[in-house]
Amino acid sequence: MTFVDAMRKIYRPLGFSKGYNFPLFVIFAGAMLGFSLARLQYLNVAGDASTSYKNGARPGEWYIMRGGHYRIGITLHLATVIPGGILSVFQFVPVIRKKLILFHRINGYLIIILFLLGNVGALMIARRAFGGGFATQSAVGLLALTTTISLFLAYYNIKRLQIDQHRVWMLRAMFLFGTIITTRIIMIIAALILTKIGDYYELVSCAEIAFARSVSTADAAFLQDYPVCRIAAYTAVTASMSATPGVETVGAALAIPFGAAIWMSIFLHLVSLEIYLQLTPREGQRLRQLSYEKQLARGFKHPGSAGLTSDRWGDADPWVPLTAEKRVEEAEVPSIASSDSAAS
Known part of the structure; x- marks a missing residue:
């Protein structure tokens, strides 16, 4: 097989x-x-x-x-x-x-x-x-x-x-x-590249950094890493996937390229x-022919073009439904769509 x-x-x-x-x-x-x-x-x-x-x-x-x-x-x-x-x-x-x-x-x-x-x-x-x-x-x-x-x-x-x-x-x-x-x-991929380059930074609120670390904004280790947070509400965080000094660097690395x-x-x-x-124009043509038949059976005006089609709303040539003979002829034309048959 x-x-x-x-x-x-x-x-x-x-x-x-x-x-x-x-x-x-x-x-x-x-x-x-x-x-x-x-x-x-x-x-x-x-x-x-x-x-x-x-x-x-x-x-x-x-x-x-x-x-x-x-x-x-x-x-x-x-x-x-x-x-x-x-x-x-x-x-x-x-x-x-x-x-x-x-x-x-x-x-x-x-x-x-x-x-x-x-x-x-x-x-x-x-x-x-x-x-x-x-x-x-x-x-x-x-x-x-x-x-x-x-x-x-x-x-x-x-x-x-x-x-x-x-x-x-x-x-x-x-x-x-x-x-x-x-x-x-x-x-x-971009976050890993930013980490490799090493000089990308994201402006993050001090409260968000402390929250990510599960500490308070008065924590000594937190303030040692981000001394600006003693006097400001925001500080620059290095973009790094290595989570050093904390997980906030991973958040910055993901946020910058998003x-x-x-x-x-x-x-x-x-x-x-x-x-x-x-x-895949032949699939579109097949479905349009099917649309024509269904619209014709329902008594729609402009069968084949009852929806939003370019021949009614643009400058395309009027669409003409295929005859039974033409549909057979179209089906017999080889294309990449039938390459699986040829491969066997």
Whole structure:
């Protein structure tokens, strides 16, 4: 048995018809599922367990998030995006979309609600999360705006039975939500680089440093390390993953590159998704043909273009549905999508 035959026995029962889609699903959906499952322990926001958000967040972060609207924001954010990330994986399993249509619809509505609420929570904490730098605030704002718009357009298009555009906008939303995973990877790498360079500093409140060390601001060892705190409320903390002289240096090392890491992740995810969409036009054409048939059966005006399509809202040429003969001809054209068949 060849490798391709073995892989087919795995992905065909899940509904995947093209060999290239399954590894992409495993990589991206697997990353989302793994990250969300690993963060399930954070649903215990304020618990004393070592796995709670309180004890697992960036050193010093709980000082800010432990009260006020920040506590509400982080609780709302974690309680929605973690289950939303897990549930979103099921939306991209073809066999569920085809055979469990009711589950796909209900799950889709639930995901939209969860992620929208998650955006509200993210905006509530953006001012202070990971240091709350302006780069962080602007990136969080952009993510909240673009994902909200993407979810709205995905919802509108599916209500108009414009399945091809629903696919495009849901992919954009999910890829943008996945930036948090790439952000963590870039942030950790950058923090290690900053530690190696050795002359990066973060302005941190003395109260937050003392809180991270579990001491008072009058502690002798604390004041020896940060004498400025005798007369000022803020002091410079060296960015270092070595936790010397205390854990606050790790917090600084993670906070400094966080904003840049988000922006880099947004860029990488947007570009990679658009490349994928440009390389899979036949899937878009197939779904548009399916949209045409469903819209025609429902008596929609402009079947095939009842949703937000470029031929109605832009200057694209009018879309023409494929005839039965043309669909057969299209199906017989070899492409990279069928390379798994040729490989066997």
